[in-house]
Amino acid sequence: xxxxxxxxxxxxxxxxxxxxxxxxxxxxxxxxxxxxxxxxxxxxxxxxxxxxxxxxxxxxxxxxxxxxxxxxxxxxxxxxxxxxxxxxxxxxxxxxxxxxxxxxxxxxxxxxxxxxxxxxxxxxxxxxxxxxxxxxxxxxxxxxxxxxxxxxxxxxxxxxxxxxxxxxxxxxxxxxxxxxxxxxxxxxxxxxxxxxxxxxxxxxxxxxxxxxxxxxxxxx
Amino acid sequence: xxxxxxxxxxxxxxxxxxxxxxxxxxxxxxxxxxxxxxxxxxxxxxxxxxxxxxxxxxxxxxxxxxxxxxxxxxxxxxxxxxxxxxxxxxxxxxxxxxxxxxxxxxxxxxxxxxxxxxxxxxxxxxxxxxxxxxxxxxxxxxxxxxxxxxxxxxxxxxxxxxxxxxxxxxxxxxxxxxxxxxxxxxxxxxxxxxxxxxxxxxxxxxxxxxxxxxxxxxxx
Amino acid sequence: xxxxxxxxxxxxxxxxxxxxxxxxxxxxxxxxxxxxxxxxxxxxxxxxxxxxxxxxxxxxxxxxxxxxxxxxxxxxxxxxxxxxxxxxxxxxxxxxxxxxxxxxxxxxxxxxxxxxxxxxxxxxxxxxxxxxxxxxxxxxxxxxxxxxxxxxxxxxxxxxxxxxxxxxxxxxxxxxxxxxxxxxxxxxxxxxxxxxxxxxxxxxxxxxxxxxxxxxxxxx
Amino acid sequence: xxxxxxxxxxxxxxxxxxxxxxxxxxxxxxxxxxxxxxxxxxxxxxxxxxxxxxxxxxxxxxxxxxxxxxxxxxxxxxxxxxxxxxxxxxxxxxxxxxxxxxxxxxxxxxxxxxxxxxxxxxxxxxxxxxxxxxxxxxxxxxxxxxxxxxxxxxxxxxxxxxxxxxxxxxxxxxxxxxxxxxxxxxxxxxxxxxxxxxxxxxxxxxxxxxxxxxxxxxxx
DNA sequence: GATGAATGAGAATTCATTCAT
DNA sequence: CATGAATGAATTCTCATTCAT
Numbered sequence: 001x002x003x004x005x006x007x008x009x010x011x012x013x014x015x016x017x018x019x020x021x022x023x024x025x026x027x028x029x030x031x032x033x034x035x036x037x038x039x040x041x042x043x044x045x046x047x048x049x050x051x052x053x054x055x056x057x058x059x060x061x062x063x064x065x066x067x068x069x070x071x072x073x074x075x076x077x078x079x080x081x082x083x084x085x086x087x088x089x090x091x092x093x094x095x096x097x098x099x100x101x102x103x104x105x106x107x108x109x110x111x112x113x114x115x116x117x118x119x120x121x122x123x124x125x126x127x128x129x130x131x132x133x134x135x136x137x138x139x140x141x142x143x144x145x146x147x148x149x150x151x152x153x154x155x156x157x158x159x160x161x162x163x164x165x166x167x168x169x170x171x172x173x174x175x176x177x178x179x180x181x182x183x184x185x186x187x188x189x190x191x192x193x194x195x196x197x198x199x200x201x202x203x204x205x206x207x208x209x210x211x212x213x214x215x216x217x218x219x220x
Numbered sequence: 221x222x223x224x225x226x227x228x229x230x231x232x233x234x235x236x237x238x239x240x241x242x243x244x245x246x247x248x249x250x251x252x253x254x255x256x257x258x259x260x261x262x263x264x265x266x267x268x269x270x271x272x273x274x275x276x277x278x279x280x281x282x283x284x285x286x287x288x289x290x291x292x293x294x295x296x297x298x299x300x301x302x303x304x305x306x307x308x309x310x311x312x313x314x315x316x317x318x319x320x321x322x323x324x325x326x327x328x329x330x331x332x333x334x335x336x337x338x339x340x341x342x343x344x345x346x347x348x349x350x351x352x353x354x355x356x357x358x359x360x361x362x363x364x365x366x367x368x369x370x371x372x373x374x375x376x377x378x379x380x381x382x383x384x385x386x387x388x389x390x391x392x393x394x395x396x397x398x399x400x401x402x403x404x405x406x407x408x409x410x411x412x413x414x415x416x417x418x419x420x421x422x423x424x425x426x427x428x429x430x431x432x433x434x435x436x437x438x439x440x
Numbered sequence: 441x442x443x444x445x446x447x448x449x450x451x452x453x454x455x456x457x458x459x460x461x462x463x464x465x466x467x468x469x470x471x472x473x474x475x476x477x478x479x480x481x482x483x484x485x486x487x488x489x490x491x492x493x494x495x496x497x498x499x500x501x502x503x504x505x506x507x508x509x510x511x512x513x514x515x516x517x518x519x520x521x522x523x524x525x526x527x528x529x530x531x532x533x534x535x536x537x538x539x540x541x542x543x544x545x546x547x548x549x550x551x552x553x554x555x556x557x558x559x560x561x562x563x564x565x566x567x568x569x570x571x572x573x574x575x576x577x578x579x580x581x582x583x584x585x586x587x588x589x590x591x592x593x594x595x596x597x598x599x600x601x602x603x604x605x606x607x608x609x610x611x612x613x614x615x616x617x618x619x620x621x622x623x624x625x626x627x628x629x630x631x632x633x634x635x636x637x638x639x640x641x642x643x644x645x646x647x648x649x650x651x652x653x654x655x656x657x658x659x660x
Numbered sequence: 661x662x663x664x665x666x667x668x669x670x671x672x673x674x675x676x677x678x679x680x681x682x683x684x685x686x687x688x689x690x691x692x693x694x695x696x697x698x699x700x701x702x703x704x705x706x707x708x709x710x711x712x713x714x715x716x717x718x719x720x721x722x723x724x725x726x727x728x729x730x731x732x733x734x735x736x737x738x739x740x741x742x743x744x745x746x747x748x749x750x751x752x753x754x755x756x757x758x759x760x761x762x763x764x765x766x767x768x769x770x771x772x773x774x775x776x777x778x779x780x781x782x783x784x785x786x787x788x789x790x791x792x793x794x795x796x797x798x799x800x801x802x803x804x805x806x807x808x809x810x811x812x813x814x815x816x817x818x819x820x821x822x823x824x825x826x827x828x829x830x831x832x833x834x835x836x837x838x839x840x841x842x843x844x845x846x847x848x849x850x851x852x853x854x855x856x857x858x859x860x861x862x863x864x865x866x867x868x869x870x871x872x873x874x875x876x877x878x879x880x
Numbered sequence: 881g882a883t884g885a886a887t888g889a890g891a892a893t894t895c896a897t898t899c900a901t
Numbered sequence: 902c903a904t905g906a907a908t909g910a911a912t913t914c915t916c917a918t919t920c921a922t
Contacts, residue, residue, distance in 0.1 A: 014885095033343020035255040038912060049887045054914065119399070120340005123253020160419045165411070168400060169393045169420045176392030177385075179339070191385070199380045200389045200421055259896060260905095269904040271898080280896065454906095473783020475695040478891060489908040494893065559839070560780005563693020600859045605851070608840060609833045609860045616832030617825075619779070631825070639820045640829045640861055698916060700884095709883040711919080720917065 018056050021046045026067050030109035033116070034064055034124035064124060068117065068133055071110040076136045078103055083143050089151035090198070093170070096144065097194035100174045104181065104190065112182060119175055141167050166201065173197055238276050241266045246287050250329035253336070254284060254344035284344055288337065288353055291330040296356045298323055303363050309371035310418070313390070316364065317414035320394045324401065324410065332402060339395055361387050386421065393417055458496050461486045466507050470549035473556070474504055474564035504564060508557065508573055511550040516576040518543055523583050529591035530638070533610065536584065537634035540614045544621065544630065552622060559615055581607050597642060606641065613637055678716050681706045686727050690769035693776070694724060694784035724784055728777065728793055731770040736796045738763055743803050749811035750858070753830065756804065757854035760834045764841065764850065772842060779835055801827050817862060826861065833857055 024046035028037040039060055043050040057063035082099035083092050104111045117129065118137065141164070148163035161169070174197060180188040191197055227235070244266035248257040259280055263270040277283035302319035303312050324331045336342045337349065338357065361384070368383035381389070394417060400408040411417055464486035468477040479500055483490040497503035522539035523532050544551045557569065558577060584607035591597040601609070614637060620628040631637055667675070684706035688697040699720055703710040717723040742759035743752050764771045776782045777789065778797065801824070808823035821829070834857060840848040851857055 036343055036346065039914080040912080043888095050913085051888065051915080052886055055885075060913070116340045116342060118340075120336045120338075120342055123256055123336070123342075126256070161416055165397075165416065166420065168396045169417075172392040172396030173389045176388045176395075180388060196381055196385065197389075200386065258894090263905090270896090271904050272902090274897070275903080476783055476786065479893080480891080483909095490892085491894080491909065492907055495906070500892065556780045556782060558780075560776045560778075560782055563696055563776070563782075601856055605837075605856065606860065608836045609857075612832040612836030613829045616828045616835075620828060636821050636825065637829075640826065699918080700916075703884090710917090711883050712881085714918070715882075 017048070017052075021048065021053060021056055021063070022067055022070065025063055026071070026109050026113065029064065029067065029124075030112040030116075061125065065130060067113070068125075069130060071107070071113065072133045072136050074107070075103060075110065075114065076140060079140055080143070083147065089147050089154070089156050092147050093144075093151075093198055094194045096170070097174060097191075097197045100178065101190040101192075101194075104178055108182065111178060115175065115179055115182070119179070141171065144170060160201075170197070170201060173200060237268070237272075241268065241273060241276055241283070242287050242290060245283055246291070246329050246333065249284065249287065249344075250332040250336075254280075254342070281345060285350060287333070288345075289350060291327070291333065292353045292356050294327070295323065295330065295334065296360060299360055300363070303367065309367050309374070309376050312367050313364075313418055314414045316390070317394060317411075317417045320398065321410040321412075321414075324398055328402070331398065335395065335399055335402070339399070361391065364390060380421075390417070390421060393420060457488070457492075461488065461493060461496055461503070462507055462510065465503055466511070466549050466553065469504065469507065469564075470552040470556075501565065505570060507553070508565075509570060511547070511553065512573045512576055514547070515543060515550065515554065516580060519580055520583070523587065529587050529594070529596050530642075532587050533584075533638055534634045536610070537614060537631075537637045540618065541630040541632075541634075544618055548622065551618060555615065555619055555622070559619070581611065584610060600641075610637070610641060613640060677708070677712075681708065681713060681716055681723070682727050682730060685723055686731070686769050686773065689724065689727065689784075690772040690776075694782070721785060725790060727773070728785075729790060731767070731773070732793045732796050734767070735763065735770065735774065736800060739800055740803070743807065749807050749814065749816050750862075752807050753804075753858055754854045756830070757834060757851075757857045760838065761850040761852075761854075764838055768842070771838060775835065775839055775842070779839070801831065804830060820861075829861060830857070833860060 021042070025037070025042045028042055028045060039050050039053060042063070043053050046053070053063065057066060079096065079099060082095040085092060085095045087095075117124065144167035145164045148157060148166040151157040152159045152163060157166075160166070177188070177190050177197070181190045241262070245257070245262045248262055248265060259270050259273060262283070263273050266273070273283065277286060299316065299319060302315040305312060305315045307315075337344065364387035365384045368377060368386040371377040372379045372383060377386075380386070397408070397410050397417070401410045461482070465477070465482045468482055468485060479490050479493060482503070483493050486493070493503065497506060519536065519539060522535040525532060525535045527535075557564065581604070585604045588597060588603035588606040592599045592603060597606075600606070617628070617630050617637070621630045681702070685697070685702045688702055688705060699710050699713060702723070703713050706713070713723065717726060739756065739759060742755040745752060745755045747755075777784065804827035805824045808817065808826040811817040812819045812823060817826075820826070837848070837850050837857070841850045
């Protein structure tokens with residue numbers, strides 16, 4: 001995908017170091033929060049001297065921001081692929097839901113940080129998240145939104161709410177389950193079957209157990 | 221609830237002072253985050269000396285914790301009342317949704333903090349939220365859960381997912397909308413009509429615009 | 441002179457502390473130079489905690505700058521008085537010379553710092569000396585200049601150079617002697633008799649040993 | 661002077677490198693001060709690696725000291741030559757004055773540093789200037805002193821002060837003018853005509869405009 | 881021999897907390 | 902009892918120096 005290939009040993013080494021630093025910092029930040037992690041701790045965990053950290057990152061905030069940017073990139077990419085998957089709108093949403101779950105298992109720390117920062121609005125960054133990050137998150141939501149829109153247009157989905165509202169709802173239901181899972185993995189699982197979540201929004205639409213019974217009956 | 225009534229002037233005065241301190245701290249914490257607020261700032265805003273703050277609260281964390289406890293109490297009480305409302309399960313949920321919206325307008329700062337802390341899992345508290353707070357939040361979720369359960373039992377709701385999952389979903393959809401609203405009040409409003417949210421979960425059930433068309437038709 | 445008098449005990453106390461801090465810092469700076477003195481050292485010498493230093497001064501540079509300003513003020517005032525002295529132009533210059541000498545004995549540390557900063561152009565202040573300080577030093581030179589000018593006009597002094605050049609010369613001869621004195625007090629004294637210095641510039645004019653004899657005579 | 665000639669290519673190369681390093685460092689030190697110049701900056705400007713700097717100089721202070729020694733050597737040599745010039749005492753002093761001026765134009769950076777260090781007593785060197793440097797500076801002053809002494813003896817100069825005092829005075833008048841020049845080249849020039857400075861000290865003696873006129877006349 | 885990445889001691893600064901008045 | 906000045910531990914960041922390649 002990238003036209004790389006020719007990285008000198010030196011460059012590869014530097015990249016590896018950078019990755020190690022980011023990994024150590026990510027782990028600590030996601031576990032203890034920005035303000036409860038000192039540069040010395042990060043250095044120690046990454047097995048470098050503090051000074052070396054500062055060769056790679058201008059300051060603590062820059063280090064944090066770099067993590068956020070790289071991981072948002074990763075998240076964006078992963079989710080993008082999920083939504084690129086062939087299939088109809090339902091299939092895409094199914095992919096969205098299950099990929100959100102997969103992402104956690106792959107990078108728990110990232111997701112943890114993502115939740116603190118994006119869902120909870122932490123105050124780690126004085127100036128707030130980078131525009132670039134916000135842009136990516138918005139893009140993702142817009143993709144979801146247009147999937148809902150097109151699904152509605154094709155009459156696959158009933159227009160039970162505006163597409164963007166549906167997108168927000170879906171995002172947040174997923175996040176809610178993930179959060180619970182992270183907080184108490186014993187007792188909470190992220191639904192293995194994405195339809196559990198989709199059913200919440202589209203029970204009438206998703207073919208499956210709860211589908212056939214006419215909704216009608218209930219209130220009459 | 222408590223057998224109040226007999227508070228000496230002294231005691232009433234102290235309570236007032238305490239309330240002022242908590243209010244000042246709440247405002248600042250919710251706006252700048254725990255670590256970007258100093259005890260001196262709080263003291264100044266509350267118009268007390270720092271020393272006085274320490275007469276009321278053991279330390280900064282205790283002050284923060286106290287806010288969380290009091291405000292969770294308030295939130296719990298408000299939401300509890302909403303769910304106590306007469307009416308069937310649908311009515312109760314409607315009340316839940318709209319009360320969540322009302323709560324924001326009444327105590328924006330509280331909700332802001334609540335979101336950082338509960339939704340995002342901030343790291344203001346080293347040791348995490350108090351058990352007492354967690355207990356209350358769980359209670360609230362359990363009430364929601366049993367509303368869903370009873371609704372399903374009464375066949376008002378279709379059993380599209382487990383009651384607790386539905387509760388989590390509802391909570392998070394609401395939070396999602398509230399968060400967006402807080403972040404950009406210009407462009408995002410919390411749905412004035414609670415049914416917008418409930419429709420997402422129960423479009424087949426809530427009587428209304430999108431109800432009648434049989435969901436069935438579309439894919440089969 | 442100042443309309444003070446009514447300083448609360450608190451204020452007087454604060455002033456005293458500030459003075460102590462400045463004194464400790466002056467002593468250290470003048471002996472070791474800006475960059476070889478740490479805030480902790482200053483705090484220790486002044487018998488305060490570092491934090492207290494920062495209550496009085498925004499940062500290290502501010503502390504240094506404050507010293508420079510206060511001491512330049514003092515120096516300016518002392519020299520100004522010297523030049524205010526009654527008497528003709530010769531008398532004023534005599535006063536200038538001897539007061540420069542007195543100033544050293546009174547505040548050796550100040551003069552030491554003054555020399556590093558003003559004569560040598562140190563690099564303690566990134567942004568250079570305050571305009572206020574430079575203004576005062578220029579004023580002093582201008583006063584000297586006009587004394588020379590008026591002396592020349594009155595034909596007390598021969599116009600051997602431009603008045604400002606004479607002022608610069610006088611300043612620097614004095615500084616030169618002072619510097620030598622400070623560096624090696626054993627072997628160098630600042631001329632007790634100001635005429636020694638004035639004679640260098642005005643040997644033909646200052647009444648005294650070298651005065652009356654026609655210059656011609658000198659080699660007879 | 662030294663029995664040079666036989667330097668291997670290797671050695672010549674090393675000398676050239678050393679010179680480049682010293683030149684880069686001189687430029688930076690004289691402009692920003694010892695403590696505001698990092699070894700990395702010097703290395704970069706000299707186009708070497710830091711490590712290489714340390715092959716030539718034990719440490720930062722040694723580098724600085726080396727500059728001072730080499731440049732003092734140069735200055736000493738230049739001034740020595742000036743004083744070697746044929747001619748009587750007056751001629752020699754004239755040469756001293758004008759050579760001081762020439763030196764600035766040739767090596768402004770050196771003079772800048774010289775002033776900070778020698779005139780101002782900077783604190784770049786913890787242990788003060790090298791004895792060797794001090795010795796050279798003293799030698800120069802002694803030469804000046806003996807010129808004054810011999811001039812007085814020959815009755816070319818009137819004994820308006822002790823020879824050494826005259827030497828100090830002359831040195832400092834020159835330095836004073838040079839400093840002003842360096843600080844504000846627009847508005848201050850070093851007297852092109854050395855007699856301007858010499859007149860200040862010897863107006864009665866230097867043949868010229870102010871020489872013959874009887875000093876007597878003046879105050880009557 | 882040259883390089884420059886890595887090191888870590890040291891300095892400035894902040895802020896929760898204490899305690900004399 | 903309230904006050905707020907004083908404290909000093911902890912944190913971020915820099916830069917002279919070293920040493921493996």
